[in-house]
Amino acid sequence: MITVFGFEGCPYCVKTKRYLESRGVEYNYRDIELSAEAAAECQRISGDLTVPVTTVDGVNFVLGFDKRAIDELIASA
Amino acid sequence: MNVYDFIVKTGSGEDKSLADYRGKVLLIVNLATKCGFTPQLKELQELYDTYKNRGFEILGFPSDQFANQSPGTHDEIMQFCKLNYGVTFPVFAKGDVRDETAQPLYKYLTEQTKFAGFDMSHPVAQPLVDVLNEEFPDYLKGDGIKWNFTKFLIDREGNIVARFEPTTLPSAIAKEIEKLL
Numbered sequence: 062m063i064t065v066f067g068f069e070g071c072p073y074c075v076k077t078k079r080y081l082e083s084r085g086v087e088y089n090y091r092d093i094e095l096s097a098e099a100a101a102e103c104q105r106i107s108g109d110l111t112v113p114v115t116t117v118d119g120v121n122f123v124l125g126f127d128k129r130a131i132d133e134l135i136a137s138a
Numbered sequence: 139m140n141v142y143d144f145i146v147k148t149g150s151g152e153d154k155s156l157a158d159y160r161g162k163v164l165l166i167v168n169l170a171t172k173c174g175f176t177p178q179l180k181e182l183q184e185l186y187d188t189y190k191n192r193g194f195e196i197l198g199f200p201s202d203q204f205a206n207q208s209p210g211t212h213d214e215i216m217q218f219c220k221l222n223y224g225v226t227f228p229v230f231a232k233g234d235v236r237d238e239t240a241q242p243l244y245k246y247l248t249e250q251t252k253f254a255g256f257d258m259s260h261p262v263a264q265p266l267v268d269v270l271n272e273e274f275p276d277y278l279k280g281d282g283i284k285w286n287f288t289k290f291l292i293d294r295e296g297n298i299v300a301r302f303e304p305t306t307l308p309s310a311i312a313k314e315i316e317k318l319l
Contacts, residue, residue: 068221073219074219093221111220112220124218126218127217
């Protein structure tokens with residue numbers, strides 16, 4: 062399952078979610094502003110509180126709304 | 139009249155008089171705290187760290203009047219948002235900084251100063267002008283705030299000394315701050 066980390070008011074997080082939906086990909090969404098746990102997890106994965114972070118395994122991740130990289134991630138899932 | 143006559147709202151909604159900053163050199167900046175031109179936050183924080191012990195304060199005013207979310211030019215600037223840039227200077231409540239809905243402090247600041255044009259040698263100056271032309275053409279007219287990270291330098295007596303547009307990096311303002319300290 063793909064997980065997207067983001068926060069409300071981040072346009073690139075919205076775009077990432079819309080893009081996954083357009084590809085028919087299911088995902089979990091975790092808001093790092095509302096959940097300290099999600100923020101800690103995001104920080105652990107990418108080393109930063111920059112979003113969107115898209116990940117499958119919590120190790121490999123895509124930072125930002127990078128369609129090509131997200132496509133590769135989906136293919137590996 | 140000077141900036142000490144204004145009362146602003148803190149992030150937690152309380153009133154704060156700018157007279158509380160009497161005797162300090164101030165840099166008043168409208169911010170995008172999460173997306174956009176945000177690398178300037180890092181430089182602002184560096185200025186703050188360098189000069190705060192000599193009587194310098196940065197006052198940040200978040201505004202979403204420049205929340206450009208359209209595809210295209212702006213995407214090339216940055217495709218992600220950051221929750222916390224490690225900023226420790228005061229950031230006040232989100233509010234408007236231009237047009238009729240602008241908070242009184244910003245009406246005053248933009249009535250007292252002129253828009254002197256962008257520094258077109260800044261790498262994002264041209265994309266910024268393109269976005270403004272496309273989506274906010276009215277913003278290019280007059281002396282209102284054009285975009286996030288317009289900076290007003292205030293001396294120890296509360297007088298506006300200079301206005302810097304978003305295309306002037308905080309690090310380029312250091313020598314102007316030093317003159318006032």
